[in-house]
Amino acid sequence: MTALVLLVGFAFAALAFIWTTAGQEVDGVLLADAKGFGAHGLADQATTLLSFVGNIRLLAVLFGVILLVGALCRRPWAAVAGICVVLASVAGATVLKTIITRPDFDVMDSTLHNSFPSGHVAAAAALLFALMLALPGWARWLIALPGAVGVSVVAVATMVAGWHRFSDAIGGVLLAGALCCLAAAFLHAVGLVPRPKVR
Numbered sequence: 001m002t003a004l005v006l007l008v009g010f011a012f013a014a015l016a017f018i019w020t021t022a023g024q025e026v027d028g029v030l031l032a033d034a035k036g037f038g039a040h041g042l043a044d045q046a047t048t049l050l051s052f053v054g055n056i057r058l059l060a061v062l063f064g065v066i067l068l069v070g071a072l073c074r075r076p077w078a079a080v081a082g083i084c085v086v087l088a089s090v091a092g093a094t095v096l097k098t099i100i101t102r103p104d105f106d107v108m109d110s111t112l113h114n115s116f117p118s119g120h121v122a123a124a125a126a127l128l129f130a131l132m133l134a135l136p137g138w139a140r141w142l143i144a145l146p147g148a149v150g151v152s153v154v155a156v157a158t159m160v161a162g163w164h165r166f167s168d169a170i171g172g173v174l175l176a177g178a179l180c181c182l183a184a185a186f187l188h189a190v191g192l193v194p195r196p197k198v199r
Contacts, residue, residue, distance in 0.1 A: 003181035010117070010174040014100060017167030018116055021105040027165040028110050034159035034166075046157035053120045053154055059086075062127055070134035077192040081183040082130025089126035089176040093119040096175070117171030118164040124154040125173045129180035133187075 017023035035043075052058055063083050070079020102114040128147035132140045155169035187193045 003178045003185065006174050006178035006181060010171055010178065013167055013170050013174060014116060017165070017170075018100065018102050018114070021107060023167070024102075024105055024107040024110050027167050028107060030166040031159055031162070032109070034156065035162050037160050042160050043162070046160040049154070049157045050120055050161060050163065053124055059123075066127075066130050066134050069131065073134060073136055073139075075134055075136070075193055078187055079130070079134040081187055081192075082133040082180075085133070085176065085179045085183050086123060086126040086130050088179050089122040089172075090119050092175055092179065093117045093122040093172060096171075115164050116168045117175050118155070118158055118168040119172065120158055121151065121155045121164070121169045121172030122176045123172075124151045125176035126180070129176055133180065133184060 015023075017027050063086075066082055067076070067079045070076045070082070096117060097114055097119075100114055100116055102112050102116075104112055128143070128151055131143060131147070135143070151173065155164075155173075158164035158169060159166065
């Protein structure tokens with residue numbers, strides 16, 4: 001059910017920000033403001049940060065950490081599912097960017113180049129969700145807040161660097177969240193992880 005809500009949110013974000021004049025204008029204003037920070041020397045730092053998010057070696061290390069956490073927490077299949085969420089999120093974002101079109105509403109400084117959803121933000125969010133899948137319920141709260149801050153930093157960096165719009169970041173998080181919920185539902189359905197006990 002949660003996955004459906006997130007997918008509806010994803011569709012709504014695309015509809016509101018991409019296929020309406022007002023949405024494109026809001027995206028443009030937010031992007032211009034973010035790029036303004038880049039003019040103060042933050043663009044290079046944002047690009048450097050984003051290079052880490054897309055680094056294959058770093059991703060391999062993080063995958064190893066997720067698998068180790070899953071093994072230590074006796075949730076190995078949840079860790080494997082988490083890694084699948086990361087891969088599916090990146091692949092999904094890549095495919096969706098080629099499918100979703102951006103109409104021309106003659107919005108000032110707007111381009112027809114579609115960048116919805118952000119693959120970098122989807123990857124960052126999916127890594128957080130993957131680790132949360134591998135952890136038991138009580139431990140997830142320990143990483144939820146710092147993880148959300150990290151994902152937010154990546155999202156802002158994509159805008160400061162001029163790579164993505166605000167809506168792209170929202171779309172990336174919603175996509176990764178929906179895939180995570182689907183993975184969790186599958187794990188429970190086939191009995192690979194126990195259902196949480198209702199108290």
